[in-house]
Amino acid sequence: MSVIDRAAVIAQARDVRVCMFHVVDDDIQVASEPRTIIDIDEEDRLWFFAWVPYDQVDDELDTRDVTLTIVDDARWVSILGRATPHHENLEQKLVSWGMDPKIENESRAFRPMLFDVSPSTAHYWSSPGSTPVSISMLPDAAVPLLEPRSPIFGAVRHQLSPLTESEHLT
Numbered sequence: 001m002s003v004i005d006r007a008a009v010i011a012q013a014r015d016v017r018v019c020m021f022h023v024v025d026d027d028i029q030v031a032s033e034p035r036t037i038i039d040i041d042e043e044d045r046l047w048f049f050a051w052v053p054y055d056q057v058d059d060e061l062d063t064r065d066v067t068l069t070i071v072d073d074a075r076w077v078s079i080l081g082r083a084t085p086h087h088e089n090l091e092q093k094l095v096s097w098g099m100d101p102k103i104e105n106e107s108r109a110f111r112p113m114l115f116d117v118s119p120s121t122a123h124y125w126s127s128p129g130s131t132p133v134s135i136s137m138l139p140d141a142a143v144p145l146l147e148p149r150s151p152i153f154g155a156v157r158h159q160l161s162p163l164t165e166s167e168h169l170t
Helices: 006-016 054-060 090-096 165-169
Strands: 018-024 030-040 046-053 064-072 075-086 110-125 133-136
Touching: 006 018, 006 030, 006 064, 006 075, 006 110, 006 133, 046 054, 064 110, 090 110
Parallel strands: none
Antiparallel strands: 018 030, 018 064, 030 046, 046 110, 064 075, 075 110, 110 133
């Protein structure tokens, strides 16, 4: 990642293709599972396919905040965004991605669903224990690097200018 900005975060997601998908449920419990990114569209929405147990379908039909964690080599990125479920035109969308459109579930205990995640913010770490750099993932963001924030400790008290990875690592 030569420049830490929105495009670099999306490029890392394209390269890695697998992330941890975290959501907080109604009981304030964090549910996490590995998911494969099946597509990143022209609006930089990340698309996922999942089998959802029928008894959880109603819960999964809600749009909710999620966090995606992507780790690659010595780069750590956490993407915050909104997950929107899609169950209409499922077979057509799968065909457009080169996936088998025959969705069969012999036990009928699960329902296939697609989710897109519209990213809003990303946090980038260059090493364990380093200060995270917050990056706006909104398409019309004027400044690629924003004030660094720690999800635990809040705002860091200084402003960063755009850096290259080599500058950030020194």
